[in-house]
Amino acid sequence: MKNAVLHPASSRFFADHGWLQSAQTFSFHGNYDPARIQFGALRVLNDDTVYGGKGFGRHPHDNMEIISIPLKGSLEHQDSMGNAAVINPGEIQVMSAGTGIYHTEFNKNQDQPVSFLQIWLYPDKLNVAPRYGQTDYSKGDRHNRFQQILSPDPNDQGVWIHQQAWFHLAEMDAGIEIEYALKKEGNGVYVFVIDGMVEVNGETLQQRDGYGFWPEGRTVIKALEKSNVLLIEVPEKW
Amino acid sequence: MSKINILVIADHPEILETIIRLINQNEEWNGIGAGSLEEAVASLELNKFDLVLLGVGVDAQTEERILNLCNVKHPAIPCHRHYGGGSGLLYSEIRYALAGG
Numbered sequence: 001m002k003n004a005v006l007h008p009a010s011s012r013f014f015a016d017h018g019w020l021q022s023a024q025t026f027s028f029h030g031n032y033d034p035a036r037i038q039f040g041a042l043r044v045l046n047d048d049t050v051y052g053g054k055g056f057g058r059h060p061h062d063n064m065e066i067i068s069i070p071l072k073g074s075l076e077h078q079d080s081m082g083n084a085a086v087i088n089p090g091e092i093q094v095m096s097a098g099t100g101i102y103h104t105e106f107n108k109n110q111d112q113p114v115s116f117l118q119i120w121l122y123p124d125k126l127n128v129a130p131r132y133g134q135t136d137y138s139k140g141d142r143h144n145r146f147q148q149i150l151s152p153d154p155n156d157q158g159v160w161i162h163q164q165a166w167f168h169l170a171e172m173d174a175g176i177e178i179e180y181a182l183k184k185e186g187n188g189v190y191v192f193v194i195d196g197m198v199e200v201n202g203e204t205l206q207q208r209d210g211y212g213f214w215p216e217g218r219t220v221i222k223a224l225e226k227s228n229v230l231l232i233e234v235p236e237k238w
Numbered sequence: 239m240s241k242i243n244i245l246v247i248a249d250h251p252e253i254l255e256t257i258i259r260l261i262n263q264n265e266e267w268n269g270i271g272a273g274s275l276e277e278a279v280a281s282l283e284l285n286k287f288d289l290v291l292l293g294v295g296v297d298a299q300t301e302e303r304i305l306n307l308c309n310v311k312h313p314a315i316p317c318h319r320h321y322g323g324g325s326g327l328l329y330s331e332i333r334y335a336l337a338g339g
Contacts, residue, residue: 027330028326032329034333034334037334062321063323099250100323102252
């Protein structure tokens with residue numbers, strides 16, 4: 001498929017900071033590959049594990065939409081706007097960093113690691129007022145269908161961000177096929193396999209593989225075994 | 239060997255300080271901060287830069303003025319947006335820009 005990118009899990013950058021194990025799909029911090037900068041507005045997709053009681057100390061951000069999706073364990077958030085919260089699997093957190101925000105993210109528990117996806121998207125507006133949000137999506141139906149967990153619309157399902165992007169999750173049984181209809185024509189789709197094995201456009205994707213493409217027709221994801229999939233729709237330009 | 243001089247323009251003092259500190263952790267780079275258009279213009283008049291990064295608070299009008307100034311006075315200097323306000327993207331942005339990206 002034209003302009004498709006396949007990112008096998010093993011091709012990611014791996015950073016071991018002792019307290020943090022991070023598998024990074026795109027160039028991040030000291031890891032740099034000019035061929036792995038971004039997929040459209042999707043700039044960071046880090047698969048992080050933080051050991052018990054450890055975490056990211058106070059540090060700043062600006063002009064970036066930062067989304068965290070816990071997969072296992074609990075993440076404790078505090079920020080310079082006075083927000084203090086804990087997020088667990090089944091919840092999604094978003095920060096619009098805008099004109100500047102400081103935050104900490106720590107493993108809430110001393111005795112078990114927290115694993116989460118840290119995803120950054122370029123914003124479609126610069127220097128917006130910083131904002132924090134989180135929502136519980138756990139009660140939604142994502143069994144053999146896509147459940148929306150993020151959009152650009154504050155009144156739509158899930159959290160919202162300053163970008164024409166949508167996130168969906170699906171828990172698929174083996175053999176199931178799900179069609180995804182783009183929310184906005186011209187956008188790209190990045191499929192990230194949280195676990196399991198799926199087939200998209202003839203590509204077989206295994207756990208933690210990523211595959212980005214610019215749909216030219218129907219987008220169908222087929223589960224080759226029981227699978228959890230995150231689908232990220234993003235614009236190429238904004 | 240002379241260092242690569244990088245001008246960072248941002249109107250958030252703490253974030254600007256953080257970015258400059260992060261840049262200067264690389265012994266081959268020298269970061270200089272400007273907290274306003276006026277400071278940026280003065281720095282560009284006085285110093286020779288290899289890269290200009292436009293950070294938080296730089297609006298479209300200021301960006302245009304900086305780009306115009308660079309085009310007229312320093313046409314070889316790449317001018318790029320810095321996103322994120324910290325270490326995550328900074329090194330990639332600098333390396334990409336210096337490579338002509």
